Amino acid sequence: MRKLSPVLPVLVCLTMLSSCGDSKAASPASDPNEKSSGSLFAMDTYITVTAYGENRDAGIKAATDEISRLEKLWSVTDTASEIYAVDHADGSGTAVSPETADLLSLAIDMHGKTSGALDISLYPVLCAWGFTTGEYRVPDDSEIDELMTHTGVDRIALDGSTVTIPADMEIDLGAVAKGCSGDMAVEALKAQGVSCALLDLGGNIQTLGETKPDGTKWKIGIRDPFGDGSAATLETGEGAVITSGGYERYFEQDGVIYKHILDPKTGRPAESGLVSATAIGKEGRYCDALSTSLYVLGEEGAEKLWRESGDFDMVLISESGEFIITEGIEDSFELTVPAELRVLHR
Numbered sequence: 578m579r580k581l582s583p584v585l586p587v588l589v590c591l592t593m594l595s596s597c598g599d600s601k602a603a604s605p606a607s608d609p610n611e612k613s614s615g616s617l618f619a620m621d622t623y624i625t626v627t628a629y630g631e632n633r634d635a636g637i638k639a640a641t642d643e644i645s646r647l648e649k650l651w652s653v654t655d656t657a658s659e660i661y662a663v664d665h666a667d668g669s670g671t672a673v674s675p676e677t678a679d680l681l682s683l684a685i686d687m688h689g690k691t692s693g694a695l696d697i698s699l700y701p702v703l704c705a706w707g708f709t710t711g712e713y714r715v716p717d718d719s720e721i722d723e724l725m726t727h728t729g730v731d732r733i734a735l736d737g738s739t740v741t742i743p744a745d746m747e748i749d750l751g752a753v754a755k756g757c758s759g760d761m762a763v764e765a766l767k768a769q770g771v772s773c774a775l776l777d778l779g780g781n782i783q784t785l786g787e788t789k790p791d792g793t794k795w796k797i798g799i800r801d802p803f804g805d806g807s808a809a810t811l812e813t814g815e816g817a818v819i820t821s822g823g824y825e826r827y828f829e830q831d832g833v834i835y836k837h838i839l840d841p842k843t844g845r846p847a848e849s850g851l852v853s854a855t856a857i858g859k860e861g862r863y864c865d866a867l868s869t870s871l872y873v874l875g876e877e878g879a880e881k882l883w884r885e886s887g888d889f890d891m892v893l894i895s896e897s898g899e900f901i902i903t904e905g906i907e908d909s910f911e912l913t914v915p916a917e918l919r920v921l922h923r
């Protein structure tokens with residue numbers, strides 16, 4: 578078994594491995610290979626937007642502004658956010674914007690599709706573990722049991738743009754917000770006339786354009802959970818490649834490692850046998866919801882969901898170091914470390 582790398586929380590867990598065009602070369606202003614990047618810290622992570630072509634600077638500004646706007650809507654700690662308002666409404670209904678209603682609707686829907694693996698009502702339990710603040714602790718069984726009585730996605734009522742949750746409950750969109758922000762940032766880039774861009778939202782990679790301006794596919798690195806750098810590469814067109822990994826945030830106490838993704842069935846860190854799960858598909862919001870869910874479900878549950886769904890591919894990395902990939906990416910996936918590889922076929 579390869580050893581889990583004791584890395585710090587990851588700032589950027591997927592990396593763009595090859596650059597497109599030569600931004601240093603002297604070229605006319607309209608050279609489609611010219612690229613620029615803009616970065617910001619938002620949603621608790623470093624975000625980089627790289628865009629190509631003549632409208633790239635306006636596109637980057639629009640995309641980063643959009644991400645900042647969405648963070649203000651969805652932050653669970655910002656007292657001015659819509660989610661904060663929902664969480665502190667004492668059982669009454671809260672009117673939210675269409676984008677918040679849409680994301681809540683996706684999260685509720687995905688709770689059902691994933692047999693409850695994705696659960697946005699776990700926030701009080703995550704707080705007890707200290708995953709929201711960094712003040713880590715291991716809550717005792719009775720505390721977890723008590724906190725779990727305040728969860729339950731079926732207790733969230735979404736009626737048009739009005740959200741109502743019971744007074745004892747709090748929700749958090751942390752598992753899906755970055756993917757949805759990526760989708761909306763891509764829309765903002767398009768609205769500025771950008772047709773080729775790559776967004777890195779702290780481990781979530783989203784691309785605009787089937788290829789880079791030079792006609793080659795995007796080459797994305799899949800982070801090595803057992804070491805530094807990447808363990809594999811994936812060539813993709815337009816879409817999302819989103820990873821959830823136990824290595825992203827964890828703490829150790831008395832020789833036990835506690836990771837930040839919880840199993841909603843237990844209120845404790847998911848012990849599914851996976852160290853990382855990557856979802857590959859068209860939409861960031863869907864893949865973000867999936868990556869967290871696949872990680873919780875483990876190999877068997879993830880395979881079942883893949884067979885039922887038919888609209889995403891995945892890369893699972895097991896604790897023993899085995900890579901399990903789905904047939905849709907078989908030809909575009911390449912291991913860059915020695916490891917066992919298994920391909921799932923329909």
Ligand code: ADP
Binds near residue numbers: 694695749752779820
């Ligand atoms: P990251 O945000 O680290 O890239 P994820 O998209 O997988 O990774 O989101 C994980 C975050 O979602 C956790 O840090 C926590 O705030 C929250 N979370 C943990 N477990 C669950 C779960 N089972 N369902 C929904 N949200 C969860």
Ligand code: MG
Binds near residue numbers: 866
């Ligand atoms: Mg996620």
